[in-house]
Amino acid sequence: MEWEAVIGLEVHAQLNTKSKIFSGSATNYGAMPNTQICDIDIGLPGVLPVLNMEAVHKAITFGVAIGAQINDQSVFARKNYFYPDLPKGYQISQFELPIVGVGHLDITLEDGRSRRIGVTRAHLEEDAGKSLHEDFQGLSGIDLNRAGIPLLEIVSEPDIRTAKEAVAYLKTLHNLVRYINICDGNMQEGSFRCDANVSVRPKGQEKFGTRTETKNLNSFRFVERAINYEIERQIEVIESGGVIMQETRLFNADTNETKMMRSKEDANDYRYFPDPDLLPVRVTAEQIRQIKSTLPELPAEKQQRFVDDLHLSTDTATTLVSNKALADYFETGLKAAPEHGQLVANWVIGELLGALNKASLDITQCPIPAEHIGTLVARIIDKTISTKIAKTVFETMFNGEGTPDEIIEAKGLKQVTDTAEIEKMVDEIITQFPEQLADYRSGKDKLFGFFVGQAMKASKGKANPAQLNEILKTKLQN
Amino acid sequence: MHNKTLAEIARDLEAKNYSSVEVTQHFLDRIKNLDAKFNSFITVTADHALAQAQAADAARAEGKAGPLTGVPIAQKDIFCTQGIKTSCGSKMLDNFISPYDATVVKKFNNAGCVMLGKTNMDEFAMGSSNENSFYGPVVNPWQENTVPGGSSGGSAAAVAARLTPGATGTDTGGSIRQPAALCGITGLKPTYGRVSRYGMVAFASSLDQGGPMTQTAEDAALMLNVMAGFDERDSTSLDVDTPDFTATLNKDLKGMTIGLPKEFFDERLSPEMAKQIDAVKNELTKLGINFKEISLQATALSIPAYYIIAPAECSSNLSRFDGVRFGHRCENPKSLKDLYERSRAEGFGTEVKRRIMIGTYALSAGYYDAYYLKALKIRRLIHNDFENAFTEVDAILGPTTPTPAFKIGEKSDDPISLYLSDIYTTAVNLAGLPGISIPCGQINNLPVGCQLIGPRLQEARLLNIAHQLQQHTDWHKQAPQIEAN
Numbered sequence: 001m002e003w004e005a006v007i008g009l010e011v012h013a014q015l016n017t018k019s020k021i022f023s024g025s026a027t028n029y030g031a032m033p034n035t036q037i038c039d040i041d042i043g044l045p046g047v048l049p050v051l052n053m054e055a056v057h058k059a060i061t062f063g064v065a066i067g068a069q070i071n072d073q074s075v076f077a078r079k080n081y082f083y084p085d086l087p088k089g090y091q092i093s094q095f096e097l098p099i100v101g102v103g104h105l106d107i108t109l110e111d112g113r114s115r116r117i118g119v120t121r122a123h124l125e126e127d128a129g130k131s132l133h134e135d136f137q138g139l140s141g142i143d144l145n146r147a148g149i150p151l152l153e154i155v156s157e158p159d160i161r162t163a164k165e166a167v168a169y170l171k172t173l174h175n176l177v178r179y180i181n182i183c184d185g186n187m188q189e190g191s192f193r194c195d196a197n198v199s200v201r202p203k204g205q206e207k208f209g210t211r212t213e214t215k216n217l218n219s220f221r222f223v224e225r226a227i228n229y230e231i232e233r234q235i236e237v238i239e240s241g242g243v244i245m246q247e248t249r250l251f252n253a254d255t256n257e258t259k260m261m262r263s264k265e266d267a268n269d270y271r272y273f274p275d276p277d278l279l280p281v282r283v284t285a286e287q288i289r290q291i292k293s294t295l296p297e298l299p300a301e302k303q304q305r306f307v308d309d310l311h312l313s314t315d316t317a318t319t320l321v322s323n324k325a326l327a328d329y330f331e332t333g334l335k336a337a338p339e340h341g342q343l344v345a346n347w348v349i350g351e352l353l354g355a356l357n358k359a360s361l362d363i364t365q366c367p368i369p370a371e372h373i374g375t376l377v378a379r380i381i382d383k384t385i386s387t388k389i390a391k392t393v394f395e396t397m398f399n400g401e402g403t404p405d406e407i408i409e410a411k412g413l414k415q416v417t418d419t420a421e422i423e424k425m426v427d428e429i430i431t432q433f434p435e436q437l438a439d440y441r442s443g444k445d446k447l448f449g450f451f452v453g454q455a456m457k458a459s460k461g462k463a464n465p466a467q468l469n470e471i472l473k474t475k476l477q478n
Numbered sequence: 479m480h481n482k483t484l485a486e487i488a489r490d491l492e493a494k495n496y497s498s499v500e501v502t503q504h505f506l507d508r509i510k511n512l513d514a515k516f517n518s519f520i521t522v523t524a525d526h527a528l529a530q531a532q533a534a535d536a537a538r539a540e541g542k543a544g545p546l547t548g549v550p551i552a553q554k555d556i557f558c559t560q561g562i563k564t565s566c567g568s569k570m571l572d573n574f575i576s577p578y579d580a581t582v583v584k585k586f587n588n589a590g591c592v593m594l595g596k597t598n599m600d601e602f603a604m605g606s607s608n609e610n611s612f613y614g615p616v617v618n619p620w621q622e623n624t625v626p627g628g629s630s631g632g633s634a635a636a637v638a639a640r641l642t643p644g645a646t647g648t649d650t651g652g653s654i655r656q657p658a659a660l661c662g663i664t665g666l667k668p669t670y671g672r673v674s675r676y677g678m679v680a681f682a683s684s685l686d687q688g689g690p691m692t693q694t695a696e697d698a699a700l701m702l703n704v705m706a707g708f709d710e711r712d713s714t715s716l717d718v719d720t721p722d723f724t725a726t727l728n729k730d731l732k733g734m735t736i737g738l739p740k741e742f743f744d745e746r747l748s749p750e751m752a753k754q755i756d757a758v759k760n761e762l763t764k765l766g767i768n769f770k771e772i773s774l775q776a777t778a779l780s781i782p783a784y785y786i787i788a789p790a791e792c793s794s795n796l797s798r799f800d801g802v803r804f805g806h807r808c809e810n811p812k813s814l815k816d817l818y819e820r821s822r823a824e825g826f827g828t829e830v831k832r833r834i835m836i837g838t839y840a841l842s843a844g845y846y847d848a849y850y851l852k853a854l855k856i857r858r859l860i861h862n863d864f865e866n867a868f869t870e871v872d873a874i875l876g877p878t879t880p881t882p883a884f885k886i887g888e889k890s891d892d893p894i895s896l897y898l899s900d901i902y903t904t905a906v907n908l909a910g911l912p913g914i915s916i917p918c919g920q921i922n923n924l925p926v927g928c929q930l931i932g933p934r935l936q937e938a939r940l941l942n943i944a945h946q947l948q949q950h951t952d953w954h955k956q957a958p959q960i961e962a963n
Binding site for chain 2: 046049087
């Protein structure tokens with residue numbers, strides 16, 4: 001039988017506000033345990049939450065960016081359960097009335113096809129703290145620095161059909177939240193994490209199968225592996241006569257398997273009810289209009305502009321906008337060579353990304369300032385250096401040894417374009433290799449390359465290649 | 479000195495008839511000599527009080543005194559006080575020294591008031607008799623073996639016994655007004671949101687409201703002047719102007735109309751209590767007030783609605799007492815579950831556990847719609863009833879409680895009958911309205927009170943009516959005979 005998977009994703013994006021969602025505590029990552037907490041974060045008796053409007057602003061920004069309905073009234077609810085890193089014994093979240101309603105995200109698949117994935121809702125909530133089970137001799141430590149950090153939980157429709165689509169959706173979302181500056185997207189630090197709801201059904205069947213939820217997938221690779229594992233596992237269970245139970249599973253990155261964490265029967269009854277300490281959040285049309293008008297250029301819009309205005313190829317534009325930092329880098333570099341978008345892009349995507357990859361760096365850690373890549377391209381265009389020399393200059397820059405002009409100057413890499421000088425050099429070469437000259441003249445055309453090589457060597461690569469070819473051709477024939 | 483009202487003490491301090499240290503020492507001595515009998519204080523903060531009194535006297539000497547500088551008061555032990563035990567009447571918080579001051583406490587400190595100590599209360603403010611305190615029951619100063627009411631029973635008893643000129647209370651379903659009535663004092667529950675809840679240990683967040691408990695309406699106005707005001711730390715506090723509540727105490731009442739809800743005067747009201755309310759009516763009529771019968775039909779459902787909503791919120795509010803960060807923690811927990819179960823089983827008393835269980839049940843999947851949502855609908859109906867009534871009348875009058883104080887232990891095995899004693903008070907919390915209980919005589923030598931209910935934010939009107947009544951009657955001046963033997 002042919003099977004089809006049905007996948008829905010829940011993403012928790014940490015909002016990059018300066019203070020927590022219900023208190024004034026700082027939100028920096030990596031601080032010493034329990035140094036970014038206050039009376040409110042630790043749930044002392046008598047304390048009350050006050051909503052950070054910056055978090056609301058960021059949630060609305062997200063909603064506007066995915067063309068979603070922004071609810072003019074949304075309500076915070078308490079999700080009640082006991083856990084040591086949940087100080088109040090309940091998490092403040094949104095349940096029945098989330099701030100962001102139905103929207104959508106367009107994704108591009110590997111074969112270039114585009115698909116629209118529905119977003120059911122996005123709601124604000126506070127993060128819990130962290131339990132530390134090592135280093136305490138059989139006891140557990142609690143770090144509440146993370147407790148109260150604002151999260152936007154983004155829930156997709158079950159529109160996704162393959163692990164690859166899931167990854168494409170996640171990457172698109174990951175890119176978007178950084179474009180609109182609501183989340184730093186740092187997956188290692190847990191700023192962007194994903195739970196995957198997966199079920200399978202015979203192809204053509206309309207009814208969904210029973211789903212499982214796999215928790216806390218913190219890399220694109222893990223999402224892909226976990227979903228693929230889960231699809232195969234479910235098909236195997238059903239084909240061998242079993243049934244899928246609704247349950248929560250955990251992905252093990254070492255074995256690439258998912259394991260049952262708790263069954264539906266063991267699931268908590270969270271006893272949601274509206275939080276009486278917080279008023280409903282009201283959003284006005286004016287607020288939405290204002291946010292809409294200050295929305296930065298979104299990835300899709302940027303891609304269109306790159307193709308239309310800068311005449312980049314679609315592939316190049318797609319690669320550049322796939323990462324906001326990369327696109328920003330490109331646009332900064334472009335300023336030094338504004339007419340040569342494709343060439344700048346080629347340098348950024350080709351040489352630069354290759355070198356960064358080799359050095360295991362990402363674009364934000366790039367040792368070459370974007371302006372310098374632009375200048376490098378400008379020096380090729382104005383014929384100061386050849387493309388080949390440019391590569392040498394690039395490597396030198398990557399090692400942090402200065403601006404393109406400084407390097408060209410210091411290393412004497414400036415291209416020789418003086419015809420007389422090149423002619424003189426060519427004359428010398430020709431006299432040095434009388435035999436090869438004779439052979440060439442008797443028809444061994446291939447030896448042309450030999451003379452180019454010798455002449456380039458003599459000029460230490462600085463001779464303008466086009467001029468050199470021209471002059472050599474003339475001189476060899478005489 | 480101790481029979482003076484808060485206003486009189488404030489005037490005496492102003493006139494320098496005595497110092498804050500002297501009056502503070504006087505009340506501290508009284509507490510020391512008498513409170514063993516009443517158990518109205520959990521913590522007496524003598525050193526702290528005398529230091530505050532000295533500072534108040536110094537401020538006065540420098541000409542920096544405000545209206546209540548140097549006046550002693552007591553705080554219900556539900557308000558967090560920095561560096562001082564804040565127990566909420568529970569074993570759970572017997573070891574809890576708050577690291578911060580509640581907004582209300584801060585405001586009294588800033589006003590130069592002196593805190594004598596923290597008063598006894600039903601555990602986590604759950605109770606109507608003050609028998610649910612980890613620190614033992616409070617005794618009504620009017621009669622041994624009689625409850626003072628609750629949950630602010632310690633504050634009510636302390637004011638009645640003249641151990642403090644005034645005290646704070648909190649009122650979730652009547653916890654200021656009912657003990658005020660049973661102890662023969664004045665107690666005001668302000669409009670929900672008028673007084674900040676920040677630092678007030680939460681029982682039922684949508685109902686809880688702090689307020690003053692005093693001998694007179696004038697004193698209540700003076701205290702409310704300090705307590706009221708918008709607090710940006712409490713999202714439910716009202717961002718509205720705070721009037722001077724003493725400014726309108728002497729306004730003429732002529733032409734005012736007071737509503738008498740027929741539901742408060744049906745066969746459930748004892749003839750004795752009805753007689754007392756009649757006496758109030760007569761006095762108010764003399765002051766030019768008209769009366770009109772009204773109906774508050776939905777208030778009949780206020781007890782069931784209240785006993786769903788309040789426990790539901792409390793079941794969640796009390797989850798933070800888990801033995802992990804503060805409060806009682808069981809010995810040698812074997813596992814996380816064991817830590818939770820034993821810490822909470824040992825730390826909470828019976829009534830608190832009962833309400834946590836009722837509330838947890840009411841919010842459970844499958845029951846939420848039938849209980850919690852239905853209760854919210856009733857709440858809306860009650861609110862509408864009052865709103866309609868206030869299109870016709872300026873205030874509403876009725877009894878505060880069905881009976882005077884009952885005997886200690888009389889109802890402790892019968893929670894339902896105890897819950898029913900809240901019949902006239904809970905509707906006011908559900909509607910978020912201000913209500914004041916003032917003394918209106920005695921039944922069998924025990925004081926009883928009547929309740930005035932006003933429209934939202936009309937505390938000044940209630941205080942005006944109560945003050946005028948107190949200018950022409952002396953019910954509020956009657957005090958229990960308790961002099962040291």
